[in-house]
Amino acid sequence: MPAKEKSLEEMQEDILAQLQQLKIEEELLQDEMNNILTQAPFLNEKIKNLKKLLPSLKIIENEAVDLVHTINDISESSEQISGKIRALDSARSRVDECQGRVCDLIDLEICSQGVQTAILDADYEKGAAHVHRFLSMDQFLLQKTATDVENVSNTLKSVRTLEDAASQLRSIVEHKFTEAVRNEDLVSIERFFKIFPLLGMHDVGIKEFCMYLRGKVAFAAEKNLKTAITTPLSDKRQSVIFADTLTLLFEGLAKVVDVHQPLVETYYGPGRLFTAVNILQKECDIQVRRIFNEWMKSRQITTKMQQINETNKMSANSSFGKLERIDPKDLDILIGEITLMHYRSELYVRFIHRKVLADIDVGIPDVKNRDDAMNSFSNSMKCSELAQLKHELLSHYLRLEQYFMEESINKAVAMDFVDSAQQTSSMVDDTFFIVKKCIRRSISTGNLDGICAIINTACGVLENDFCDVLRSKLKQGYPSGYLDLTQAYNVLQSSIQQGRLQSGDTEQSRTAFIVALNNADSCTEYVDALCESVLKEIEQALPGMNANEHGKLESCLSGLSSVTSNLKDIIDYGIQQLRSSVIKPRVNPWVDAFLNISHQFTEEELSVYEAGETFVQTLIMNLESLLSSFRDVLTESNFDAFVSALTTEVTQRLEKVILKSSFNGLGGLILDKEVRSLASYITAATSWSVRDKFARLTQIATVLNLEQVSEITDYWGSHDGALTWRLTPSELKSFMLLRTDFKSEDVKRLKL
Amino acid sequence: MLNDVTPKNRQLTNFVKPYEIFSTPYYKLDFSEITKTFCESRNCKADSTSSLRVCKVIIVGDVSVGKTSIVNRFCRKMFDTSYKATIGVDFEMERFSILGIPYNLQIWDTAGQERFRSIAQSYYRNSHVFIAVVIIVFDLSKPDTLLNTRKWFFDAMNTCGDMLPYVFVVGTKKDLLGGFAYKTAELNAVNVAKSLNAEYWPVSSKNGENIDLLFARIAALTFDDCIKNEKARSRPITISNDIVSFKGRKGVYNSKCVNC
Numbered sequence A: 001m002p003a004k005e006k007s008l009e010e011m012q013e014d015i016l017a018q019l020q021q022l023k024i025e026e027e028l029l030q031d032e033m034n035n036i037l038t039q040a041p042f043l044n045e046k047i048k049n050l051k052k053l054l055p056s057l058k059i060i061e062n063e064a065v066d067l068v069h070t071i072n073d074i075s076e077s078s079e080q081i082s083g084k085i086r087a088l089d090s091a092r093s094r095v096d097e098c099q100g101r102v103c104d105l106i107d108l109e110i111c112s113q114g115v116q117t118a119i120l121d122a123d124y125e126k127g128a129a130h131v132h133r134f135l136s137m138d139q140f141l142l143q144k145t146a147t148d149v150e151n152v153s154n155t156l157k158s159v160r161t162l163e164d165a166a167s168q169l170r171s172i173v174e175h176k177f178t179e180a181v182r183n184e185d186l187v188s189i190e191r192f193f194k195i196f197p198l199l200g201m202h203d204v205g206i207k208e209f210c211m212y213l214r215g216k217v218a219f220a221a222e223k224n225l226k227t228a229i230t231t232p233l234s235d236k237r238q239s240v241i242f243a244d245t246l247t248l249l250f251e252g253l254a255k256v257v258d259v260h261q262p263l264v265e266t267y268y269g270p271g272r273l274f275t276a277v278n279i280l281q282k283e284c285d286i287q288v289r290r291i292f293n294e295w296m297k298s299r300q301i302t303t304k305m306q307q308i309n310e311t312n313k314m315s316a317n318s319s320f321g322k323l324e325r326i327d328p329k330d331l332d333i334l335i336g337e338i339t340l341m342h343y344r345s346e347l348y349v350r351f352i353h354r355k356v357l358a359d360i361d362v363g364i365p366d367v368k369n370r371d372d373a374m375n376s377f378s379n380s381m382k383c384s385e386l387a388q389l390k391h392e393l394l395s396h397y398l399r400l401e402q403y404f405m406e407e408s409i410n411k412a413v414a415m416d417f418v419d420s421a422q423q424t425s426s427m428v429d430d431t432f433f434i435v436k437k438c439i440r441r442s443i444s445t446g447n448l449d450g451i452c453a454i455i456n457t458a459c460g461v462l463e464n465d466f467c468d469v470l471r472s473k474l475k476q477g478y479p480s481g482y483l484d485l486t487q488a489y490n491v492l493q494s495s496i497q498q499g500r501l502q503s504g505d506t507e508q509s510r511t512a513f514i515v516a517l518n519n520a521d522s523c524t525e526y527v528d529a530l531c532e533s534v535l536k537e538i539e540q541a542l543p544g545m546n547a548n549e550h551g552k553l554e555s556c557l558s559g560l561s562s563v564t565s566n567l568k569d570i571i572d573y574g575i576q577q578l579r580s581s582v583i584k585p586r587v588n589p590w591v592d593a594f595l596n597i598s599h600q601f602t603e604e605e606l607s608v609y610e611a612g613e614t615f616v617q618t619l620i621m622n623l624e625s626l627l628s629s630f631r632d633v634l635t636e637s638n639f640d641a642f643v644s645a646l647t648t649e650v651t652q653r654l655e656k657v658i659l660k661s662s663f664n665g666l667g668g669l670i671l672d673k674e675v676r677s678l679a680s681y682i683t684a685a686t687s688w689s690v691r692d693k694f695a696r697l698t699q700i701a702t703v704l705n706l707e708q709v710s711e712i713t714d715y716w717g718s719h720d721g722a723l724t725w726r727l728t729p730s731e732l733k734s735f736m737l738l739r740t741d742f743k744s745e746d747v748k749r750l751k752l
Numbered sequence B: 001m002l003n004d005v006t007p008k009n010r011q012l013t014n015f016v017k018p019y020e021i022f023s024t025p026y027y028k029l030d031f032s033e034i035t036k037t038f039c040e041s042r043n044c045k046a047d048s049t050s051s052l053r054v055c056k057v058i059i060v061g062d063v064s065v066g067k068t069s070i071v072n073r074f075c076r077k078m079f080d081t082s083y084k085a086t087i088g089v090d091f092e093m094e095r096f097s098i099l100g101i102p103y104n105l106q107i108w109d110t111a112g113q114e115r116f117r118s119i120a121q122s123y124y125r126n127s128h129v130f131i132a133v134v135i136i137v138f139d140l141s142k143p144d145t146l147l148n149t150r151k152w153f154f155d156a157m158n159t160c161g162d163m164l165p166y167v168f169v170v171g172t173k174k175d176l177l178g179g180f181a182y183k184t185a186e187l188n189a190v191n192v193a194k195s196l197n198a199e200y201w202p203v204s205s206k207n208g209e210n211i212d213l214l215f216a217r218i219a220a221l222t223f224d225d226c227i228k229n230e231k232a233r234s235r236p237i238t239i240s241n242d243i244v245s246f247k248g249r250k251g252v253y254n255s256k257c258v259n260c
């Protein structure tokens, strides 16, 4: 039974534990109750306070209800008030209107009485002011008012009086204005000009006034043209006399606009300038056409154009018909005059546009109307005779300028002259001087299409005619001749130095070849510089170009700059010529001398070899004599190209002769040394990098200079010390096999 | 800027055929192998010359035949019934992507009026490094404008020197003609085009018929030459007058001609 006992004991323990638990709970509850009890007095206090508040709440409720009533009342009455105010407002505006009408009626009365007296007194300003007052009244209301008031007939009579007076005044003013114009009575002209708008005759006023101004412009222009035609040939300004006349016309017109615009704006309001300008433009068109026709006649433009066309046709058919060509020099002044004429017209058009568009901008508030006005003005200017003439001028200009450029360049080529002190000949400087001059002149027309057309022409002339000349000179080749070559170079040099060529055709052709090659090179620089400077100048001359215009210009310029790619081809071709006629025949025997030397040295032989003139010393000496004969005659970059061609030739040939030789260790060592000194000599001779051209040769020398076959693994593979090989594994092996001391099985066994 | 996406209709993945096989002297049927291999190689996408691949398109023809309208339809998808004469010359650049390579058409819309002739002509003389196309436009509803295409053709040929441009004879305002009238007009036009050794296309700028196709055809034809020329230039050069002229091309299509 110990189990049972145990369980009893356990039960007792349980019970005790529970009792303990209950005791703890009892204590907790006790604490809580104490807490609550202590709060009771406070709560009682609060309840008491609240009880006190109850009656006040009642009062508040009653008062709130009252307030709602009051507010309702107020809102009702305020609505009533606002209705009344509305009524009042409309009443007041009626009163205002009435007052206005009464005022109108009173004024009507006054005006109708005053107007007659004013007319009789010839006080047209006063009369017009009355009419203006009358016109500012609402005519429809006036009629209605008239039927409302008692003395209908009176009012109607006044209206009729004023209407009559208005039309009377209108015809008087118009008449007086015409009279004033006839009498050149400036004061009256201005007087009546100011009266027109008062009578509601804005358009008439502007038209009459501008007709008057037009007459003045015409008079002045005719006088100027007459003076121009009768200007003696000896006069300083004779060569630009028509440009001067045109300038006078435009300046006159601009002045008219400048002087009268404030007047128009003050009395007629803004937004009316374009009506005025349209009228003046008609006179401008007539006068410009006259000046143009006189110019055509006096400068014999038609004949010149015909002559130019004939010349172009002839040269296109490449026939040698000696027809009378115009000397481009004789056109120089005329071209200058045209550009000036065009530029003046361009400036005038821009001036007028600026003025009128600014006036429309302030004068016409409605956006759509404003755009319409601007478009219609722009269109009318586009269709004007002036615009047409500008195009014709530009067209003449372009024909003449193109002819000028082509013929001048032809002349420059024909008169080509080699100055001994210069590497290039005169035609390069001359040609680019001409091209630049023509493009500059086109810029001074102020017209982008004109500029682009001349750039295109320049591109065509350089790309075809000019490059053809260089090309055909190089095509003749560089004669290697039967003279000893060193001697030949000396002759060439001295003849160039002395600026005379006498020792026969060979020297002449050589100089011609070298100069053509140099010309091509300096042309590339000229072209680049030209494009750059021209772009800057155009941007300065035409600051307002938009993106599209920029694109247009840049496309044309990129055509011009691509002439360099033609020039580069020409240079390449020339260098190839030199390579086959100068470099190859000399270099080959020099390099082949390598074969005369045994490359299997004993120590003794080595010191003997090194004490004497070594292969590479002789080679360098020979190369130096060859290079020095070209160093001063070729331009820097041509010389570099020449050295580059020479290097290719030497390294390739040397590779060939190495393959035909056999080496021992010392031989390999010497070869390595010699290759290095050759490379450093050539590197010093040129500003271009020749390291690449020597890459194979240097590697061959490295291979041949190995201590033993296995050493190749130091250089071959993918580890850090490895080289980037220019030799294929089989090439490498065949070079290794040239070492007589390497076992061929070892070499063949190499895994590369 | 170079990377902005070319719109779908400016992306060509296939060669574009002529309007009718009998109305063209250019018998090329597909991009050449050189071009295809080049375009497939990955290095061509990164190369810097891509922005420079440009073809010059010069549009000429009588006054008001509809040159500007063609350009406006093609470049701006617009058509305006009112006529505004072109002053001087207008310029547009249109980007294509052909076989994944950017290519540009530089379009010169010249003025038909006589007084702008020198300006227009000068564009034949601008660099021959860029392949060139001359589009001679006439009005299908005005037979004399077709006759004048000869004049425009010889004008171009006399000014362009060594360069042999592609020539297109394009009849506009097709929408104005009914079936029968059109058939007659086309017959004449095809004959004229043949005599000028040019490719014929009828178009309407009003409803857009054939406009995009015509320019896509031009782009495809010239692109192929452009790439081939580029490849040829990188080989050793031989010197002759036609160093950069396109005489070589003639040989290409003549030899193709045997195949078809």
Ligand SMILES: Nc1nc2c(ncn2[C@@H]2O[C@H](COP(=O)(O)OP(=O)(O)OP(=O)(O)O)[C@@H](O)[C@H]2O)c(=O)[nH]1
Residues within 6 Å of the ligand: B061, B062, B063, B064, B065, B066, B067, B068, B069, B070, B080, B081, B082, B083, B084, B085, B086, B087, B110, B111, B112, B113, B172, B173, B174, B175, B176, B203, B204, B205, B206, B207
């Ligand atoms: N119905 C129809 N009208 C056309 C079409 N193409 C052009 N036109 C109309 O022909 C007129 C002349 O069009 P343009 O494109 O300005 O002519 P253009 O050849 O550029 O003329 P210039 O610049 O003066 O040489 C315009 O009124 C056009 O609306 C066409 O395809 N269909």
Ligand SMILES: [Mg+2]
Residues within 6 Å of the ligand: B067, B068, B069, B084, B085, B086, B109, B110, B111, B112
């Ligand atoms: Mg046009």
